[in-house]
Amino acid sequence: xxxxxxxxxxxxxxxxSLQFITAEEFKRIExxxxxLKFKKGEIILKQGHPPTHVAFLQSGIVKFNFSSEATGKNxxxxxxxxxxxxxxxxxxYKDNNLFSMVAVEDCEVFLIExxxxxxxxxxxGRFAVALFQLASEMxxxxxxxxxSVANKQKEGRIADVFLYLSQDVYFHNSFxxxxxxxxxxxxxxxxxxxxIMTLSKWQQEGIISISGKKMEIIDMNKLKQISKIG
Amino acid sequence: xxxxxxxxxxxxxxxxSLQFITAEEFKRIExxxxxLKFKKGEIILKQGHPPTHVAFLQSGIVKFNFSSEATGKNxxxxxxxxxxxxxxxxxxYKDNNLFSMVAVEDCEVFLIExxxxxxxxxxxGRFAVALFQLASEMxxxxxxxxxSVANKQKEGRIADVFLYLSQDVYFHNSFxxxxxxxxxxxxxxxxxxxxIMTLSKWQQEGIISISGKKMEIIDMNKLKQISKIG
DNA sequence: AAGATAACATTGAAAATTTAATGTTTTTTA
DNA sequence: TAAAAAACATTAAATTTTCAATGTTATCTT
Numbered sequence: 001x002x003x004x005x006x007x008x009x010x011x012x013x014x015x016x017s018l019q020f021i022t023a024e025e026f027k028r029i030e031x032x033x034x035x036l037k038f039k040k041g042e043i044i045l046k047q048g049h050p051p052t053h054v055a056f057l058q059s060g061i062v063k064f065n066f067s068s069e070a071t072g073k074n075x076x077x078x079x080x081x082x083x084x085x086x087x088x089x090x091x092x093y094k095d096n097n098l099f100s101m102v103a104v105e106d107c108e109v110f111l112i113e114x115x116x117x118x119x120x121x122x123x124x125g126r127f128a129v130a131l132f133q134l135a136s137e138m139x140x141x142x143x144x145x146x147x148s149v150a151n152k153q154k155e156g157r158i159a160d161v162f163l164y165l166s167q168d169v170y171f172h173n174s175f176x177x178x179x180x181x182x183x184x185x186x187x188x189x190x191x192x193x194x195x196i197m198t199l200s201k202w203q204q205e206g207i208i209s210i211s212g213k214k215m216e217i218i219d220m221n222k223l224k225q226i227s228k229i230g
Numbered sequence: 231x232x233x234x235x236x237x238x239x240x241x242x243x244x245x246x247s248l249q250f251i252t253a254e255e256f257k258r259i260e261x262x263x264x265x266l267k268f269k270k271g272e273i274i275l276k277q278g279h280p281p282t283h284v285a286f287l288q289s290g291i292v293k294f295n296f297s298s299e300a301t302g303k304n305x306x307x308x309x310x311x312x313x314x315x316x317x318x319x320x321x322x323y324k325d326n327n328l329f330s331m332v333a334v335e336d337c338e339v340f341l342i343e344x345x346x347x348x349x350x351x352x353x354x355g356r357f358a359v360a361l362f363q364l365a366s367e368m369x370x371x372x373x374x375x376x377x378s379v380a381n382k383q384k385e386g387r388i389a390d391v392f393l394y395l396s397q398d399v400y401f402h403n404s405f406x407x408x409x410x411x412x413x414x415x416x417x418x419x420x421x422x423x424x425x426i427m428t429l430s431k432w433q434q435e436g437i438i439s440i441s442g443k444k445m446e447i448i449d450m451n452k453l454k455q456i457s458k459i460g
Numbered sequence: 461a462a463g464a465t466a467a468c469a470t471t472g473a474a475a476a477t478t479t480a481a482t483g484t485t486t487t488t489t490a
Numbered sequence: 491t492a493a494a495a496a497a498c499a500t501t502a503a504a505t506t507t508t509c510a511a512t513g514t515t516a517t518c519t520t
Contacts, residue, residue: 146376
């Protein structure tokens with residue numbers, strides 16, 4: 001994606017909304033909303049919390065993190081970059097948040113009261129359909145990750161994570177990874193050792209190059225091949 | 231159509247729709263829709279197919295089946311019983327179907343043209359919100375299954391499958407299971423051997439009782455305990 | 461009703477994955 | 491900036507899970 005396109009793509013919630021609702025209607029949202037910054041590691045919407053708010057991610061990257069009380073383990077369902085509407089299952093659903101949404105890079109967020117937004121959605125079908133389609137992309141990426149985890153062994157899964165990161169999060173073959181090895185493991189559903197060993201191996205084989213947080217996919221075809229054979 | 235069937239038909243999608251749209255608007259849907267029966271094993275919406283249709287499941291049980299070309303393996307993302315609106319990621323999304331929806335029991339289905347339905351949703355926000363909320367339940371159950379698979383070992387996962395079957399599919403502690411052991415394995419993401427051994431073990435321990443297809447959960451607390459410890 | 465096919469069941473060996481132990485490097489913080 | 495904490499890295503042992511082989515039972519088909 002070119003810089004120009006990227007810039008268009010990164011338009012805020014207001015711009016998107018005003019394609020569907022009036023300035024006056026948007027004011028109704030604005031009145032009960034806040035514009036917040038979250039630092040890396042901070043929780044934007046918390047697992048188990050009532051779905052009182054929907055968040056529009058204006059900039060930054062967010063992980064969908066499920067934390068298991070019983071085992072103490074985390075699972076990253078998916079990772080998304082701005083602009084996105086964040087609401088968990090709860091953009092649609094009325095139960096308490098299934099998982100947390102946590103900033104993995106500094107984020108700018110427009111925090112909206114759910115009931116105010118929902119009233120507007122009910123009165124404006126085009127707006128509702130547009131927002132739901134935006135939101136459904138995140139479901140899709142979670143489901144794709146599920147399919148990867150269910151069908152493939154660690155190398156295929158880690159390959160899928162890297163392909164997803166380059167194609168859908170950083171939009172480039174090289175990127176400064178904002179996840180730790182532990183988080184990569186939580187994303188690919190394997191142990192940290194699996195991540196470290198696989199990355200070392202791939203670096204030796206010239207598939208990727210790593211220096212600190214900077215990662216580059218050198219042989220994209222080989223990575224796709226690994227993803228394919230699982 | 232017999233009187234009985236006619237009644238099912240009216241208690242299904244039409245009844246729900248008429249809470250939100252006019253009889254005239256529903257006629258627009260009806261004109262381009264068909265009422266179909268699917269036998270056990272038949273595909274209602276096929277993986278990879280363009281999302282030309284949305285299906286309303288009037289009666290029966292459906293599995294969401296992802297089939298991997300590379301490995302030839304199947305994964306059951308979730309299982310749902312009527313009444314439900316079926317559209318995969320595609321009720322929201324415009325890509326080709328991510329997975330198939332397959333009848334695991336005889337089903338009655340109202341097959342609707344997507345573009346006709348979507349036009350109505352755009353013109354009626356209350357209808358849109360209601361349908362999306364209905365549809366999101368299936369996403370939720372897929373995500374819950376993902377979390378189970380990602381966090382737990384086989385016994386915890388199989389326990390989760392049984393809890394889900396009794397609570398959300400058959401609505402009873404005893405049920406005639408319409409899945410084979412192979413399908414149970416595809417649902418809990420483990421091998422058939424794991425299913426067979428675990429079920430035998432649980433039967434010996436008095437947690438469940440099995441005779442043919444008839445299953446009964448005897449010690450629900452123990453099953454929940456197994457689910458919890460993973 | 462007989463034969464064929466699919467489903468169910470059991471077992472030991474093989475493979476994949478995690479755990480544990482240990483050390484190095486990088487980052488955070490007092 | 492020095493100490494502490496976290497992240498990164500490697501290896502062997504233990505565990506979990508799948509694969510392969512085999513037989514029985516149930517279901518479908520002609």
